[in-house]
Amino acid sequence: MARKLLLKDIDVPGIRSFDVYRKQGGYASVEKALKTMTPDQVIDEVKKSGLRGRGGAGFPTGMKWSFLDRRSDKPRYLICNADESEPGTFKDRYLMEYIPHSLIEGMIVSSYALGAKTSYIYMRGEFRWIFPILEQAIEEARAAGFLGNNILGTGYSLELYVHPGAGAYICGEETAQIESLEGKRGNPRNKPPFPAVVGLYGCPSVVNNVESIAAVPHILTMGGDEYSKIGVGKSTGTKLISASGHINKPGVYEIELGLPVEEFIYSDEYCGGIWKGRKMKAVIAGGSSVPILPANLILKTAKGEPRLMSYESLADGGFQTGTMLGSGGFIVMDETTCIVRNLWTFARFYHHESCGQCSPCREGTGWMEKVLHRLEHGHGHMHDIDLLVNVAKNIEGNTICPLGDAAAWPVASAIRHFREEFEYHVKHPEKVKDRKHFEKEPFVSEKKLTVAETV
Amino acid sequence: MEFLEGALALMEIRLGSIKKNIDGMLKVTIDGIETEVAEGTTILQAARKIGGEIVPPAMCYYSTLKNSGGKCRACLVKVAAGSAKDPRPMPKLVPSCITGVQDGMVVENITNPAVLEARKGVVEFLLLNHPLDCPICDQAGECDLQNFAYEHGMANTRYEEDRRKFEPHEIGDKIKLHMTRCILCYRCTYVADQITDNRVHGILNRGDKAEISTYIEKAIENDFSGNMIDVCPVGALTDKTFRFKSRVWFTKPLDAHRDCPKCSGKVVLWTKGNDVLRVTGRKDQYGEVKEFICNECRYEHKDMNDWVVEGPRHIERSSVIAQNHYERIDLQKLKQDVERQLKFQEGKRLNESNNIPS
Amino acid sequence: MTGPIKFSDASMALVQKIIRRYPEGRQKSALLPILHLAQAEFGGWLSPDTMDYVASILHLKPIEVYEVASFYSMYNLRPVGKCLLEVCRTGPCGIRGADDIVEYLENKLGIRDGETTPDGMFTLKTVECLASCGTAPMMQVGDHYLEDLTCEKLDGILENLQNAHQKK
Numbered sequence: 001m002a003r004k005l006l007l008k009d010i011d012v013p014g015i016r017s018f019d020v021y022r023k024q025g026g027y028a029s030v031e032k033a034l035k036t037m038t039p040d041q042v043i044d045e046v047k048k049s050g051l052r053g054r055g056g057a058g059f060p061t062g063m064k065w066s067f068l069d070r071r072s073d074k075p076r077y078l079i080c081n082a083d084e085s086e087p088g089t090f091k092d093r094y095l096m097e098y099i100p101h102s103l104i105e106g107m108i109v110s111s112y113a114l115g116a117k118t119s120y121i122y123m124r125g126e127f128r129w130i131f132p133i134l135e136q137a138i139e140e141a142r143a144a145g146f147l148g149n150n151i152l153g154t155g156y157s158l159e160l161y162v163h164p165g166a167g168a169y170i171c172g173e174e175t176a177q178i179e180s181l182e183g184k185r186g187n188p189r190n191k192p193p194f195p196a197v198v199g200l201y202g203c204p205s206v207v208n209n210v211e212s213i214a215a216v217p218h219i220l221t222m223g224g225d226e227y228s229k230i231g232v233g234k235s236t237g238t239k240l241i242s243a244s245g246h247i248n249k250p251g252v253y254e255i256e257l258g259l260p261v262e263e264f265i266y267s268d269e270y271c272g273g274i275w276k277g278r279k280m281k282a283v284i285a286g287g288s289s290v291p292i293l294p295a296n297l298i299l300k301t302a303k304g305e306p307r308l309m310s311y312e313s314l315a316d317g318g319f320q321t322g323t324m325l326g327s328g329g330f331i332v333m334d335e336t337t338c339i340v341r342n343l344w345t346f347a348r349f350y351h352h353e354s355c356g357q358c359s360p361c362r363e364g365t366g367w368m369e370k371v372l373h374r375l376e377h378g379h380g381h382m383h384d385i386d387l388l389v390n391v392a393k394n395i396e397g398n399t400i401c402p403l404g405d406a407a408a409w410p411v412a413s414a415i416r417h418f419r420e421e422f423e424y425h426v427k428h429p430e431k432v433k434d435r436k437h438f439e440k441e442p443f444v445s446e447k448k449l450t451v452a453e454t455v
Numbered sequence: 456m457e458f459l460e461g462a463l464a465l466m467e468i469r470l471g472s473i474k475k476n477i478d479g480m481l482k483v484t485i486d487g488i489e490t491e492v493a494e495g496t497t498i499l500q501a502a503r504k505i506g507g508e509i510v511p512p513a514m515c516y517y518s519t520l521k522n523s524g525g526k527c528r529a530c531l532v533k534v535a536a537g538s539a540k541d542p543r544p545m546p547k548l549v550p551s552c553i554t555g556v557q558d559g560m561v562v563e564n565i566t567n568p569a570v571l572e573a574r575k576g577v578v579e580f581l582l583l584n585h586p587l588d589c590p591i592c593d594q595a596g597e598c599d600l601q602n603f604a605y606e607h608g609m610a611n612t613r614y615e616e617d618r619r620k621f622e623p624h625e626i627g628d629k630i631k632l633h634m635t636r637c638i639l640c641y642r643c644t645y646v647a648d649q650i651t652d653n654r655v656h657g658i659l660n661r662g663d664k665a666e667i668s669t670y671i672e673k674a675i676e677n678d679f680s681g682n683m684i685d686v687c688p689v690g691a692l693t694d695k696t697f698r699f700k701s702r703v704w705f706t707k708p709l710d711a712h713r714d715c716p717k718c719s720g721k722v723v724l725w726t727k728g729n730d731v732l733r734v735t736g737r738k739d740q741y742g743e744v745k746e747f748i749c750n751e752c753r754y755e756h757k758d759m760n761d762w763v764v765e766g767p768r769h770i771e772r773s774s775v776i777a778q779n780h781y782e783r784i785d786l787q788k789l790k791q792d793v794e795r796q797l798k799f800q801e802g803k804r805l806n807e808s809n810n811i812p813s
Numbered sequence: 814m815t816g817p818i819k820f821s822d823a824s825m826a827l828v829q830k831i832i833r834r835y836p837e838g839r840q841k842s843a844l845l846p847i848l849h850l851a852q853a854e855f856g857g858w859l860s861p862d863t864m865d866y867v868a869s870i871l872h873l874k875p876i877e878v879y880e881v882a883s884f885y886s887m888y889n890l891r892p893v894g895k896c897l898l899e900v901c902r903t904g905p906c907g908i909r910g911a912d913d914i915v916e917y918l919e920n921k922l923g924i925r926d927g928e929t930t931p932d933g934m935f936t937l938k939t940v941e942c943l944a945s946c947g948t949a950p951m952m953q954v955g956d957h958y959l960e961d962l963t964c965e966k967l968d969g970i971l972e973n974l975q976n977a978h979q980k981k
Contacts, residue, residue: 075836084944085941085942085944086942087903087941087942088904088942088946089944090945090946090947092944093945124944125845125849125885125887126887126943126944126953127944128955128956128957129957129958159834161834163834163842163846164845164846164849165845165885166845166885166886166887166888167885167887167888168884168885169942181842182839182842183839183841183842183843183844183881184841184881185658185661185880185881185884186884186885190550190553201836201839242946242947243947244905244946244947244949245905245908245909246908246909250946250947250948250949251947252947288942329905329946331904331946333908341907342904342908345902345903345904345907346903349904349942351662351663352886352941353661353662354661354662354663355661355662355884356658356662356663356664357639357641358527358528359528359529359577359580359581359638360528360576360577360580362580362639362662362663362665363580363583363663365663366583366584366619366662366663367614367616370616371616374616387613394573394576394577394579394580397547397548398528398531398548398573399528400525400528435912653874654874654876656876657876657877657879657880658880659879659880659883660883660884661883661884661886669876670861670879670883671861
């Protein structure tokens with residue numbers, strides 16, 4: 001049985017309430033940190049643990065914390081990024097809905113480590129029913145003396161508030177989130193300067209994902225070194241994977257990093273295999289922004305080694321034959337899926353969510369959506385395929401924020417691995433007029449199938 | 456992606472105390488030409504100090520408007536070496552209008568093919584939804600986008616889809632808004648915030664549906680609002696009092712001034728014979744007005760007698776307006792121009808001899 | 814709307830509480846939560862008058878409020894029906910039948926995406942990923958997510974919603 005940290009107590013009745021959570025050992029890390037450790041020692045433990053940002057970028061959390069500008073005497077802010085909008089990802093919602101106190105506890109120790117007196121949880125506005133859950137949890141923690149003035153008599157004070165978003169994926173980007181918190185349009189800022197120096201209200205700030213913050217209490221309780229023993233290589237600890245798509249058991253699973261992908265997809269402990277007895281066609285392993293991989297490449301790297309659920313293994317092969325762990329939004333597609341249609345829905349998503357500041361993303365996302373729309377509905381031309389690759393290349397790296405890259409990578413990877421399917425849409429427009437075209441008759445490559453491609 | 460940004464953060468923080476030359480100036484090399492600038496100077500400003508072809512184009516940056524820049528991505532350059540202390544290159548192309556110079560920085564602009572490709576891409580994106588209005592657009596001849604596309608763009612268009620449209624809105628009897636032409640540089644909002652006393656327009660909606668608008672139809676009339684016409688790089692905001700009166704290259708621009716209690720009073724009169732067709736602020740060689748003018752000077756004084764005329768305005772030779780324009784040559788400036796061009800050619804040759812790809 | 818726009822006393826108290834969450838002078842940060850409150854209290858949408866009212870409470874220029882309200886997709890700038898059906902249509906929901914759900918609702922209600930039924934009861938709106946991919950296809954109605962939808966369930970759902978509103 002794999003080790004569980006974040007979801008260990010998920011099935012304990014009443015775990016949402018402070019009393020039950022405390023009885024299970026909750027808030028012990030707050031006592032340990034505030035009473036026996038200095039903020040720097042907390043940061044050191046997080047560094048030792050090797051925790052990497054669980055929101056998608058995978059940047060080492062301890063290192064990010066150490067960038068905070070210490071020389072400034074402006075107030076510091078910790079902002080929890082609960083604006084979960086990456087398609088395929090729903091783990092933060094699960095955590096906040098069922099074990100809200102794990103986030104509150106994480107916020108307290110993380111704010112202490114950073115020296116923040118006021119911290120905000122920026123939660124997407126659509127999670128309307130979770131607001132009262134979190135606010136209740138905050139009140140319970142305050143009543144028990146874990147929030148507010150002079151927590152546990154240690155002299156440290158913290159105010160924690162929940163701030164709603166209002167429907168913008170771009171506000172998941174840290175600088176756009178800060179702009180939104182300031183009450184403005186969610187336009188990302190150019191970096192440098194980084195939020196660690198100039199953040200919320202011009203003060204040093206850190207933005208961390210819900211899961212990253214929820215992991216900190218566990219790191220403090222067991223010690224950073226112990227935490228780093230879980231996992232493999234530079235992918236330490238456990239990760240919540242949001243599994244969805246054409247599998248038998250979609251849902252949120254906590255895995256130890258390093259779990260073989262094949263086991264994750266087929267074992268009954270996790271996804272339970274492909275539904276309806278079908279075959280797997282493709283997988284997007286880390287939320288819609290990461291490259292899509294065909295079935296053979298998701299189970300094994302190009303070198304033939306089994307792929308593991310870890311940052312390094314999934315990225316093996318670069319974007320030629322690999323992908324990224326990203327946010328862990330694991331979307332599985334069976335043989336009846338039309339890759340072109342699926343890509344079109346993602347292109348439409350990025351087009352809808354672009355903030356519109358910089359020209360490559362603003363115009364490019366719209367262009368890609370329109371071309372894909374034509375391709376999917378039977379009005380595409382052969383040159384459209386190379387056009388898409390070129391437009392994606394012109395967007396990538398030239399934008400203010402990573403949304404441009406996130407829009408470009410799926411297009412480039414889908415065409416790289418499934419070009420034949422795009423060509424099919426151009427050659428047989430009458431066959432793709434029905435939107436369920438591959439459900440009636442799965443797409444079969446016109447080339448001979450090699451042994452490695454059958455699963 | 457964030458990992459790379461983290462590396463940048465490390466660089467920025469370690470370079471917190473820059474080792475400067477004794478006189479406090481920073482050395483920067485752009486396309487092989489070296490210059491020294493004060494701390495806080497951006498790469499674009501340093502390039503403008505050098506002048507000539509190595510100056511990156513800028514569609515949204517405006518030196519006299521705070522917070523402008525960083526959006527259009529036209530000025531992207533390659534930083535081949537971050538500084539003398541940390542000579543690693545920066546992983547992505549950076550916008551030169553907002554990236555500060557570090558001592559010993561090496562920048563590649565037109566000597567780097569990737570930069571030129573990126574620029575072509577940006578031209579294409581800006582022209583994607585831009586209507587083909589040049590034949591009827593007042594901005595023709597002094598349009599930043601025309602110049603940008605001419606110098607850095609592709610000769611053909613690949614876009615076959617429909618272009619986005621907007622409902623036309625009136626914003627008063629002085630300024631005409633053609634939202635389809637707008638490239639969302641945000642300069643007009645900065646003018647409203649920083650130069651006038653009230654902002655009634657802004658950016659509504661998101662993505663490529665973003666539009667400049669007052670939301671509820673309102674006139675933009677507060678004093679100094681006419682400067683939006685001068686800062687707009689394209690024909691989205693044009694002077695209604697000049698609309699369709701003449702092509703800009705058939706007019707004769709004259710430097711002039713008057714005693715104005717509200718502004719500097721220094722303007723350019725665009726004339727035909729003895730008629731003043733329009734009045735604008737004085738744009739420098741990069742199209743930037745340094746001293747903004749009030750609405751009264753711009754709209755209410757279309758009589759030559761209201762002004763003290765100083766003489767024909769100097770127009771850059773590269774501008775279309777110079778075609779019909781005669782002025783006395785400033786030999787000193789010409790000498791400087793030639794020297795600078797020779798220096799650039801020298802730098803290019805040096806690059807080639809060092810096997811640095813040009 | 815009849816009468817001037819004004820928050821109830823209870824709402825105004827909540828508004829003041831929200832403003833106090835942010836540092837002195839930074840009340841603009843309260844704009845997003847207060848716009849949500851205003852939308853809920855004043856008919857489910859933000860009219861120009863509503864937005865002007867919010868601007869006056871927070872000492873902002875009206876254009877600052879218009880800009881923000883039009884940026885975020887949760888703020889309705891046009892009137893909506895009593896029940897706003899927001900169906901997710903992004904990738905993971907798409908591959909589990911979201912298109913069928915939208916098509917069924919369009920036919921059943923006789924409206925297209927973005928429109929309201931003539932009796933003002935239902936507005937259909939397709940939205941982007943709602944972070945419920947594991948229980949796809951799904952839609953949001955008011956505060957709640959209705960998950961694991963099938964076309965068969967939809968008739969019952971619509972009926973329940975209709976009844977709940979008629980009781981009010």
